[in-house]
Amino acid sequence: MTPVVLIGAGGHAKVVLEAIRAAGLYAPAGFTDIDPACRDLLGLARLGGDEALPRLRADGIAHAIVALGGNALRRRVAEMVRGLGFTLVNAISPAAAVSPSARLGQGIAVMAGAVVNADSDIADLVIVNTRAAVDHDCRIGRAAHLAPGCTLAGGVTVGAEALVGTGAAVIPGVTIGDGAVIGAGAAVVRNIPAGATALGVPARLRR
Numbered sequence: 001m002t003p004v005v006l007i008g009a010g011g012h013a014k015v016v017l018e019a020i021r022a023a024g025l026y027a028p029a030g031f032t033d034i035d036p037a038c039r040d041l042l043g044l045a046r047l048g049g050d051e052a053l054p055r056l057r058a059d060g061i062a063h064a065i066v067a068l069g070g071n072a073l074r075r076r077v078a079e080m081v082r083g084l085g086f087t088l089v090n091a092i093s094p095a096a097a098v099s100p101s102a103r104l105g106q107g108i109a110v111m112a113g114a115v116v117n118a119d120s121d122i123a124d125l126v127i128v129n130t131r132a133a134v135d136h137d138c139r140i141g142r143a144a145h146l147a148p149g150c151t152l153a154g155g156v157t158v159g160a161e162a163l164v165g166t167g168a169a170v171i172p173g174v175t176i177g178d179g180a181v182i183g184a185g186a187a188v189v190r191n192i193p194a195g196a197t198a199l200g201v202p203a204r205l206r207r
């Protein structure tokens with residue numbers, strides 16, 4: 001099996017690791033984490049900080065996944081990792097349902113119970129977290145995070161690095177701008193501008 005290095009060893013990395021193990025397409029070779037105290041991730045060993053990555057690449061490990069939950073951090077670290085010559089792989093849980101007509105980029109995590117429906121686009125570095133639902137014709141921008149249990153109806157657009165909070169619901173055709181944050185449990189019934197925070201039912205912009 002093709003070896004893959006995980007970048008990061010926190011809570012998100014645990015779930016990514018188990019999705020990779022369950023899918024059985026890649027063999028986790030270890031992880032890098034900036035915290036030297038972080039020595040073990042569910043039986044996987046620390047290979048060093050990110051300064052170890054050039055050596056790992058030279059040793060023949062060519063695949064990586066950036067398992068960091070923060071959207072901007074994940075995007076920045078992914079640029080660095082790609083710059084070192086790694087190819088980013090996807091961690092797709094076999095307990096997720098991904099439509100054959102959906103288009104997936106690279107470095108994506110789709111967790112158990114998630115659904116990605118027909119003709120949706122999932123850009124690089126997106127997290128479709130546990131039990132999140134993306135219905136048909138959605139467009140999810142680079143390094144966005146759809147948190148556990150959120151629901152996007154058909155034709156929703158989510159901008160790059162946006163966060164749709166846990167349990168939030170978004171009605172059909174709405175656009176959520178780049179970097180916007182949707183609070184947990186919010187009901188989004190109109191477009192949300194880039195960089196805005198929207199909370200509540202129905203969701204209102206935080207002033």
Ligand code: JB2
Binds near residue numbers: 033
């Ligand atoms: O630049 C980095 C870096 N920055 C932080 N490179 C590497 N290799 N590792 C880095 N880290 C490490 O990421 C930290 O030392 C820490 O071990 C880990 C972050 O762990 P934490 O559990 O705080 O966050 P997370 O990003 O794994 O998970 C968050 O996001 C998920 C989506 C949490 O909020 C989770 O609850 C959430 N499910």
